[in-house]
Amino acid sequence: MSDSVLVLNAGSSSIKLGLFDIASAEPMLQCKGLLDEHEKAPRVVVSDASGKQLFTKRRASGTSGNSDLFSDMLAWTDEYLADGRLAAVGHRIVHGGQTFSTPVVIAGQTLATLEALTPLAPLHQPRCLAPVRAILSLQSELTQIACFDTAFHHGLTPPANRFAIPRQFGERGIRRYGFHGLSFEYVASQIAAIAPQVADKRVVVAHLGNGASLCALRNGKSVDTTMGLTPLDGLVMGTRCGTIDPGVLLYLMQAEKMSVEDVQHLLYEGSGLLGVSGVSADMRALLASHEPAAREAIDLFTFRVAAEVAVMANTLAGLDGLVFTGGIGEHAAEIRQRICDRLSWLGVSIDPAANARGEQRIAVKSSPVDVLVIPTNEEITIARHCRSLLVPGC
């Protein structure tokens, strides 16, 4: 009888699922799924490695929340595992705050502590914690493990993690935390396997998805990142503004008489690619659009990514590798090309044909900066952490 973990990766635009057998040192994917909430009646679909659909369930009309879907999903998992055992559910939790810098079993006050961090990740924290709460009420004895986006950046030091506000605020935890850490951790592990010649050098990883951020890696460890106290900072995102003059917020509240809630909604859900284009938050739709505003949004996105890569290169005092990952980074060749073109002064030079084919290595041979495309896998990072907690001495 072998043990499995069910992984839930709740992001801002989807909930990705993975079931992993944790018998061997590297967790093995048994099946994967997606809870798509874009449709009117959200549904979960689970498939095996070959893409064959194993389970699907649609949310009943007139109901809200995903509690029933999780209940059906757990019942199906028990059936699917037959003699095997579901040892735990592992969750991506976006903000770990000052308290959590390593994965933890969710017990006692953990959930309340994480819920208190909601103002620091209002789009994400409730979406990450809702499944925890639903599973707790369905199977309170089932072990649940929290793995944090912030943990990979725990080693950030001043000046990279400091804001220029009076130091007592820093002492109260108002500093750069950084996010997408489970993705960066996976990519760092892949760089070591795929491109060992740069793994211990100066690498910037660009996680470009619905949320987007950069991580500066030195020897595979995070030394700087573009997101800050919240996942609002840094790059232009699907609906988030990224770095902005803080005076804009004051002006919106003072002169435009917007409430805190209105400003929060504007900056998290009405800005970014969606706000600038007026067309869509989805890069696919923008690339297909002939609207001038869609092209302007793409232009701003790529300009800001390139600008922030330079900021990360400043922290690293140079650049040996640039890695693209996330939905846009993995699939949008035009976006990679535009970013790399802007970075030619830093030594970035890619082969347009290799880039268009989506090859793993896209730099020209003479490029002093290695450029890679590495599909991320936050789910396996979570499964690895769960195994470390569940299997003694591993």
Ligand SMILES: Nc1ncnc2c1ncn2[C@@H]1O[C@H](COP(=O)(O)OP(=O)(O)O)[C@@H](O)[C@H]1O
């Ligand atoms: N083929 C593609 N071309 C361009 N953009 C894509 C493509 N596929 C996905 N994307 C972009 O990736 C985004 C989702 O990225 P993903 O990393 O899966 O998101 P999340 O942040 O929810 O994990 C979509 O919003 C879309 O803009």
Ligand SMILES: CC(=O)OP(=O)(O)O
């Ligand atoms: C932290 C973050 O932005 O996550 P996502 O990309 O899932 O929105």
Ligand SMILES: [Mg+2]
């Ligand atoms: Mg994601």
